[in-house]
Amino acid sequence: METKETVHVSKHDHLDGIYTLTFNRPNAMNALSTQMALDIISSLEELRKKDDLRVLVITGSGEKSFCVGADLKERKGMDQKEWHEQHRIFEQTAEKIRTFDYPIIAALNGYALGGGLELALSADIRMAAEHTEVGFPEAKIGIIPGIGGTQLIPRAISVGIAKEILFRGNRVNAEIAKQLGLVNHIFPSSNLLESTYEIASEIARNAPISLKMIKKAVDTGLQVDINTALSIELQCYYKCADSEDRIEGIESFNEKRLPQWKGY
Secondary structure: OEEOOOEEEEEOOOOOOEEEEEEOOHHHOOOEOHHHHHHHHHHHHHHOOOOOOOEEEEEEOOOOEEEOOEOHHHHOOOOHHHHHHHHHHHHHHHHHHHOOOOOEEEEEOOEEEOHHHHHHHHOOEEEEEOOOEEEOOHHHHOOOOOOOHHHHHHHHOOHHHHHHHHHHOOEEEHHHHHHHOOOOEEEOHHHHHHHHHHHHHHHHOOOHHHHHHHHHHHHHHOOOOHHHHHHHHHHHHHHHHOOHHHHHHHHHHHOOOOOOOOOO
16 A cells, blocks of 8 residues: 555455556545646656556545545635646646556546546546546636546547536436446445456456557557557557567467466
8 A cells, every 4th residue: 555645556366457547535526636636646656666556446445436636625715826736737747647558447436526527538448436427617617628528528528418418517417427428337335446346357358459459559649640540559559569479478368378478
């Protein structure tokens, strides 16, 4: 267990390759403060160096909130310069999640609002407790999402529905979020992490190089035209095809044994 002021990082001995990063400001509904953002950034930098990491689960402490976005109490009284400086840290936080080498699963244990939903959308996969509510309330207070929300949500669901959620600023419950494609699965609150770890474990058993190249091919390919995207896919394919793990994968399949991945 690695503990910072507002973030906990843990690894369970029985979960090979899986680490958990927990937002830990339960008394503030896990609202994103400057210190919490800095702690997330430094934790992700440390996690990138873990040779045994294959999947990262991000969740919030308690059962009420994943993250309700920026801590507005902290922002009270900030001048424009202070606001901009804080926001640059928030931007870096979301970018660190989006560009993490291995898959990230966001386990939404309650409210994921504003910047909290942006952090969740920055992950690769989202699981939700059945009482989870998501939304972008920014238009109600005179701003818009600023760490990826207006770009990530229309890439996850239809543009018209995404705009409606942004324009109205209302919350969407877990069932509707699943129907829209904002979350992959809904679980009872008491079973959220256990069920998330089951899926994470299935992912973590696969070839590390395949996980990294799938993420790179999908995320990079979405930003370009189809022909360029197919070229990116081929580059990632041959990165795997020319690897030691591809040889190990074929041999272990033919020998009917579990593969011993090298990661290259």
